[in-house]
Amino acid sequence: MGTYVPNTKDEQLRMLKEIGLDSMDQLFEAIPKEVKLGSPLDIPKGMSEMEVSSKMKKIAGKNKVYETIFRGCGAYRHYIPAIVKQVTSKEEFMTAYTPYQAEISQGILQSIFEYQTMICELTGMQVSNASVYDGASAAAEAVIMSKERKRKKALVSASVNPMIIETITTYISGTDMELELIPVKDGLTDLESLKNKLDVNTSCVLIQQPNYYGLLEDGDAIGSILADTDIKYIMSCNPISLGVLKTPAEYGADIAVGEGQPLGLGLSFGGPYLGFMATTEKLMRRLPGRIVGETKDSQGRRAYVLTLQAREQHIRREKASSNICSNQALCAMTAAVYLAAMGREGIRQAATLSMSKAHYLAERLCEIDGYDLVYEGEFFNEFVTTVNADVDVVLKALSKHGILGGYPLEGSDRRQLLWCATELNTKEEIDSMIQILNGVSG
Amino acid sequence: MKLIFEKGNKNRGLDLMPECDVPIRQVATGYERKKELNLPHLSETEISRHYTKLAKRTFGVNNGFYPLGSCTMKYNPKINNEMAGLPGFSDVHPLQPIDTVQGCLEVYRLAEKYLTKITGMDAIDFQPAAGAHGEFTGLKLIWAYHQDRNDSRRDKIIVPDSAHGTNPASASMAGFTVINVPSTEDGFVDVKALREVVGDDTAGFMLTNPNTIGLFEEHILEITSIIHEAGGLNYYDGANLNAIMGVARPGDMGFDVVHLNLHKTFSTPHGGGGPGSGPVGCKDILVKYLPSARIIDIDGRLSFEDKNEKSIGRVKDFYGNFLVVVRALTYMMTLGSEGLKDASENAVLNANYMLHKLKDTFEVPFGNGRCMHEFVISLEGLKKEKSVSALDFAKALLDRGMHPPTMYFPLIVHEALMVEPTETETKETLDEAIELFKDLYNKACNDPDAMHNSPTSTPIGRPDEVMAARNPILRYKF
Secondary structure, three states: OOOOOOOOOOOHHHHHHHHHHHHHHHHHOOOOOHHHHOOOOOOOOOOOOEEEEEHHHHHOOOOOOEEEEEOOOOOOOOOHHHHHHHOOOHHHHHHHHOOOHHHHHHHHHHHHHHOOOHHHHOOOOOOEEOOOOHHHHHHHHHHHHOOEEEEEEEEEEEEOHHHHHHHHHHHHOOOOEEEEEOOOOOOOEEEEHHHOOOOOOOOEEEEEEEOOEEOOOOOOHHHHHHOOOOOEEEEEEEHHHHHOOOOHHHHOOOEEEEOOOOOOOOOOOHHHEEEEEOOOOOOOOOOOOOOEEEEEOOOEEEEEOOOOOHHHHHHHHHHHHOOOOOOHHHHHHHHHHHHHHHHHHHHHHHHHHHHHHHHHHEEEEEEOOHHHHHHHOOOEEEEEEOOOOHHHHHHHHHHHEEEEEEEHHHHHOOOOEEEEEEOOOHHHHHHHHHHHHHHOOO | OHHHOOOOOOOEEEEOOOOOOOOOOOOOOOOEOOOOOOOOOHHHHHHHHHHHHHHHHHOOOOOOOOEEEHHHHHHHHHHHHHHHOOOOHHOOOOOOOOOHHHHHHHHHHHHHHHHHHOOOOOEOOOOOHHHHHHHHHHHHHHHHHHHHHOOOOEEEEEOOOOOOHHHHHHHHHHEEEEEEEEEEOOOOOOOOHHHOOOOOOOEEEEEEEOOOOOOOOOOOHHHHHHHHHOOOEOOOOOOOOHOOOOOOOHHHOOOOOEOOOOOOOOOOOOOOOOOOOOOEEOOOOHHHHOOOOOEEEEEEEEEEOOOOOOOOOOOOOOOOOOOHHHHHHHHHHHHHHHHHHHHHHHHHHHHHHHHHHOOOEEEEOOOOOOOOOOEEEEOOHHHHHHOOOOOHHHHHHHHHOOOEEEEOOOOOOEEEEEEOOOOOOOOOHHHHHHHHHHHHHHHHHHHHHHHHHHOOOOOOOOOOOHHHHOOOOOOOOO
8 A cells, every 4th residue: 555654653653642542543532433434445455656657557548649639629739848847847836835925935926926917918908817727717707707786697609619608607507697698690709699689787798719610700899899888898718829819908808818728738638727817907806816916025025925815715705706716826837937938939930830720721621522611701720611421430530540630510410520720730740631531531 | 036027138039839831821900919929038048947946935845844724735746746747648638539538537437436435425526626616516516406496495505604715705606695603612513503594595504524623523413414404405615534534424424515625635736726626526416416427337438428407517618627636546546445544544643743742832722632634723812912923923934944834714713823734744843843833932922023023034024915905016017
């Protein structure tokens, strides 16, 4: 059995004796007999590190690691600079708790302050929090943040990733908020319908940019519709795209959220990822979660602390703006190290490469009979095509060659795939996939 | 020290991206970013040194004793991280075909098996990303249960006054009204008061057990039956599960739903504030409301069942903080049945040992000299007589290289310091900490002013928190 208890049996007995006890069992006298376990836990015996390692490796070996991925849909494989993992694996960062004791936590606090600055820069917004769980919970928190005494209806575009919509729905169910979907027309948020749905109860409009189908929404038009209203404009965005695409702030958004996973975090079967949230100074005190601020110490030196805590659960209890306590601090640091390593040029390059490869991929796919772009709009690095056979047949053919093809969209009669490309996909990979697809037919 | 933005040179940077091997596509007019993006311009050397410097200004479990009560800052075994780093786990897309992620499903399934046995629950859902997220999820299950029985007037969640702040915050976020119930003079839930507040509007009751004073609720069965008899459900906050693994189970105490903190009890690193993992466990009656689709095994092939139509719906994207679950599973497999019990026994032994050695010096308002895995001391006397507060004491500990205990919690103890040594500390470390505590106590009596000025040896002195909140500076201005 493996153990991390350092004290020997001898030491344990000595300690028991000092307390005035003879056995470990006596330590648990306060637990009523009726609830004590009569037998050992019905789980396997412990193992040595070597055995565990070999068992876990076997389990990991049952997963397939694709050489080539053309699938995104909320999780993106980008290149992760070597420095990122080295830095974030430092024991101090890994094993520290939430930085309650500022004097010995300046490292974590400063890294969060730097992260907040980078998120503000990416999104163009004025204030960022220290992170929330992921892109979906960030969107849900933003919707809740927009609520006002007389405004309780959230309008969410149906072109937002369904997982995000479902998460928002769960978050507000049972509360006095309601969610209404804005229908989609030609893959984009239907602006006429949006206008018709706005009323005095509307608290926010949430869109995703680029949207679920990879298309660029007319963020300006939505910005003008919402300008001079009290309705909060929430935009969920892909952080890498912001290296080249118009920022939420430039669209006039009040709250920017998104999934930070593309910023140096692995695919990891869906987590841990990173939810980022940024807003205007005006809404700063409604932002949920930890926020780090700059101040001075007793000697007048620059220092960082957790601040605006009057919003938070440990102070406000049932009146807090959110219940969030632990967030994704190490993931936020990962994003910060990633952005520091990439720099402005690196992010621009990653964004431009991803977009260029996606457009090349789209062009090449459309050369195949039966493959067409489903929507005409501008896109970033994801797009939807029809396929000329059942999606399973297509995807299996690709899988055999170590390629994870596009994501089969639900409700498309198994004839549509949502494709994605990033800087990691080479021209050679794309060309050889086209060859494989040419050999598949329905 | 300098911020990362105050270093470097604007023509500096790493060469990470290749030349574009396909025609370059520019953003269409009207969609381009206008505002210049300010990010650091550094060489790799500078980045490496910047973060090394930040690491030196950070205190982790690897740096020293961390008896932060309620947070279970045990050692984070390295093998767990190594396993989480296996490409077979870390480089798997969440939307891969089911036959290519059999290993990931096996991780979830195995972890569920272990945790159901440890807690006495029937199912575990790993979607919640942290403890508070688990609370929210668990409370939504309770909400769904009552709705489903057309018993929707049940809108009250009862919470003891000693509860973590997340409990009432989660209840209110889930749409409930919070009713506080007081503690007795002995630090237990006031059963009489509880009887008075339950009724046909009671949706449920949230409890940490051992409670936040570090005591096992002696009337636990009576408490949970009071709630059940009133038609409510019992929620177990797993923050203190480290005291009772292999000894007692929430499922046998009358709890219907629990959340666990894998980043506390199951040794996964806390990362300076996350990522954690807050899986929710529940009894059969609540399984159909869980956020995730259940994993089933058909002739050795694992797959997701269709999600129950009564599910509360997902609380995050994909399946949860998977790599955190990989670490926790590695830990549970390593320790196994006897090892987990051994961990709890030693956690309780270490806490009692420290308490025993400190109780004559410090005021310990509850427990009569005994505790479970943590205990709370009060510096109310010192504060009154010498004006040395719990904060002063904590700050003085910083100068001696120790992470202080949790301060000012639970709220029912004045000038509280909550000490949780955990099982992974040696007797030598405990002895040193005991001496240190006593030494500082004497210092507080003899030279209180010095305590007010501490810390002096840390990278910064006490920060001005009021100034930070009054004039918020929340980002660097370029």
